[in-house]
Amino acid sequence: MKIVLFWFRRDLRLNDNSALNAALKSGFKVLPLFIFDEEILFSLQKNDPRVQFIYQKLTEINNQLLSYGSSLLIKKGNVEKIWRELIKEYQIAEVYFNKDYEPYARQRDTTIFDLLDDNQIKVYSFKDQVIFEESEILKKDGSPYTVFTPYKNTWLNRFKINAIADSSSLQKQNFFLFRSPFPSFEQLGFQTSAIQVIDFNLNIGNYAQDRNFPQADSGSYLSPHLRFGTVSIREIILQLNAKDEIFLSELIWREFFMQILFHFPKVVYENFRAKYDGIKWRNNPDEFKKWQEGKTGFPLVDAGMRQLNQTGYMHNRVRMIAASFLVKHLLVDWRLGEAYFADKLLDFELASNNGNWQWAAGTGCDAAPYFRIFNPTEQLKKFDKELKYIKQWIPEYGSADYCPPMVEHKFARQRALEAYHNIVSLS
DNA sequence: TGAAATGTTGGGGCG
């Protein structure tokens, strides 16, 4: 019997899933598949909380599928090798998956597409993780936007709320009646983590007013869910009210950076603006370590880094301040900070993380000018006046146990200005 | 989605 395979990747849900809906309408029975890609696992810790989250969500999906008489096929290893085996094992008519726009995924998917094509298997890929993908929001001359505001204006003009309403419901009877043994977490070789992804909260009525105040806990905590597709971006946007435009704007930043990464994949390794390539980073390992551990002596930086280390999350404003401090005050290459965030953030997404680090470093598209240097002490006065946030994350704050500032602000500011100015004046 | 340095203004103390 010929079947189709639906390949879950970063769309770990059954409802409002573009490629899955299409697969279920194909006329064939659908076998859902997930592959733990060893290329990705290779760079992660055994107890990475994100792998644990993926496993939890796969378990939930599998339980739903069991009630439909089906189940999820789980594989782990080299993706190409696994697909070669699948082609032999099953009579595959077609393969469905949702598009992933990251450079590694695009390369991997091209390889798999060619392999399937060589075996006369049709492949259908779908837009699912964004409202508008890279080819849909372009300037009049066909080139991509590199400035956020005009990108956002075009995005909003193009956006029609009725165009995203998904009317199709899950056609449960079209799943392949199949039971494969669902591997345990231990069988897959993973270890448990104390850090958990918390559920999102769309009760964001005061988001616009509260979002800069880290103690207000005004975040939606949506980001990990959007990262792994455990929620549909379309459903989220349909639930927003007209007054949630600041929140919507943050979702547009997400798509802005995704299309930047698509059109300019070099940003993964290089400054978007090459004129900053000559900056002489200090990259002092001891200082970098103090920043990582939240022991810089600047309370807002330290509170943020400790929140990150303990929970896998950091408040957005504090991310900017911590990033600015590393890059400007310590003159550590933004790529090192980016890599640390990539390791720790539950919501790590290459496009946003890279885009925001380049923003903080002043090297990115539409970035903060290099001479805009956050003063962590001023930011504390403005955004955590009552010291609630910093006391939550720095229990020893105010006692002799709390470390003194590792660098004098005025001195570090001047040093950063000189390091950047030297480069800019050369170009 | 910055902060510091510099410039301007005006009220109040004082002789």
Add this chain to the structure above:
DNA sequence: ACGCCCCAACATTTC
């Protein structure tokens, strides 16, 4: 009442 000085408050420029 007047001019002078000080300085806080605000505005503008600069990094």
